[in-house]
Amino acid sequence: MERKQIVKTVSEHFGVKAQYLGVPSFAYEIRTEEQTYTIDREGKIVNERGRAIELRDVLNRKEGESAEEEIPRLGAEETTTSAPYEIPLPLESHDGRxxxxxxxxxxxxxxxxxxxxxxxxxxxxxxxxxxxxxxxxxxxxxxxxxxxxxxxxxxxxxxxxxxxxxxxxxxxxxxxxxxxxxxxxxxxxxxxxxxxxxxxxxxxxxxxxxxxxxxxxxxxxxxxxxxxxxxxxxxxxxxxxxxxxxxx
Incomplete structure (x- = not known):
């Protein structure tokens, strides 16, 4: 699974917006009430203790067995479709000029x-x-x-x-x-x-x-x-x- 899909999946699962950290890590950070997850440029998920976690384990924290069916389905979709690669760039600190x-x-x-x-x-x-x-x-x-x-x-x-x-x-x-x-x-x-x-x-x-x-x-x-x-x-x-x- 590509990183953009991992970020989207985790973000939607917890109902929070992923924050793009930019230079030098180019990672995404997703903060929940209980945990902070970082998704690096290779798509690896790391918790706030620095421990690598599988996507399935992250989703199972809340959704239990329902995630067992969801992850293979997403993987199967990616093998048959070619979605564009997206680079999100925050504009909060930018003005119109x-x-x-x-x-x-x-x-x-x-x-x-x-x-x-x-x-x-x-x-x-x-x-x-x-x-x-x-x-x-x-x-x-x-x-x-x-x-x-x-x-x-x-x-x-x-x-x-x-x-x-x-x-x-x-x-x-x-x-x-x-x-x-x-x-x-x-x-x-x-x-x-x-x-x-x-x-x-x-x-x-x-x-x-x-x-x-x-x-x-x-x-x-x-x-x-x-x-x-x-x-x-x-x-x-x-x-x-x-x-x-x-x-x-």
């Missing part, structure tokens, strides 16, 4: 993001990003009103849930590198007064994208695997702006 910054930053590198993550379609359409930047936006309510008027269907790869203060990125498959990428975008978007949505053509995809990843804060050994994952599908040379090393 920060949310627009997030979309601008994504749109400005959309073509490279699509190739990096194997996306067939756009996350954000051009007419949406142009219109949302022409609007006067300060609060999330401002953004919601204008985005609804423009058409949220034009942001087909991103779900904006203003009731839950959450946005969700949908990908064709699980990607730890993508989780780190979008989390860092959200963090930087809060700090910037404004971010441009304009994109620039490049003849060296890896160098352009790698430079951008470093500006986002994806620096050092902690992000080594994430950078490798995000750059592997791009053309060019990440170390040399011209695309290749020149011999002396």
């Amino acid at each position: 920060a949310l627009r910054n997030i979309l601008n930053m994504i749109y400005s590198k959309q073509e490279l993001i699509k190739k990096s993550l194997g996306l067939a379609g756009n996350l954000i359409e051009e007419d949406f990003i142009t219109a949302i930047n022409a609007a006067s936006i300060i609060t999330l309510e401002d953004f919601n009103n204008h985005a609804t008027e423009i058409g949220l269907e034009k942001v087909s790869g991103i779900t904006l849930d203003f009731l839950k203060d959450e946005m969700t990125i949908e990908l064709p498959k699980e990607s730890a590198g993508a989780e780190e990428l979008f989390t860092l975008i959200c963090k930087l978007a809060q700090k910037q007064k404004c971010a441009s949505y304009k994109s620039k053509a490049t003849t060296n995809e890896k160098y352009t994208f790698r430079t951008w990843l470093l500006r986002l804060g994806m620096i050092g050994d902690d992000y080594k695997e994430a950078r490798r994952e995000l750059l592997k599908n791009l053309s060019g040379n990440g170390a040399f702006k011209g695309g290749a090393a020149h011999e002396a």
